[in-house]
Amino acid sequence: MKNKRLKLARVAADLSQAELAEQVGVTRQTIGLIEAGRYNPTLKLCIAICQALDKTLNDLFWGE
Amino acid sequence: MKNKRLKLARVAADLSQAELAEQVGVTRQTIGLIEAGRYNPTLKLCIAICQALDKTLNDLFWGE
DNA sequence: TCAATATGACATATATAGTTTACACCACTA
């Protein structure tokens, strides 16, 4: 279950995985893995990502 | 930062910490700690809790 | 009283989120 919405929001914000990663304080690999749906970030990280992309939890992480 | 909304939603659903914990497949202590705001659950657990309480991520975990 | 239920708090142990490092692939450009 890839997270397509996250990837789309990131690209729309004109950020690379590495740039988003730096903004939220994780590594590029972590962002890549979340977009690939290979795991299960913590709530704090989800919120940081949402704030960086000006989205809400429901926008990026709720529902399939 | 205690999660008051989670506690209220759980009580409104007439569930004890232990009952909610069992429904989402964790221990009572984990629910207690999340309500107490002492950590940082994973996204999967947040979603399971929301589904058990018929709420969305934004309802329980977005904003202060 | 007493037993049962619900909660808070605290350790220690285990599973897994997240890091680091590294290599490979692709598209583009010089």
Added chain:
DNA sequence: TAGTGGTGTAAACTATATATGTCATATTGA
């Protein structure tokens, strides 16, 4: 031919979410 930026992935490691176990307390009902 390189060379660079963006991405996918994997192994080994560290940090921390979660489990397990226990004790204390408050409340409710018999």
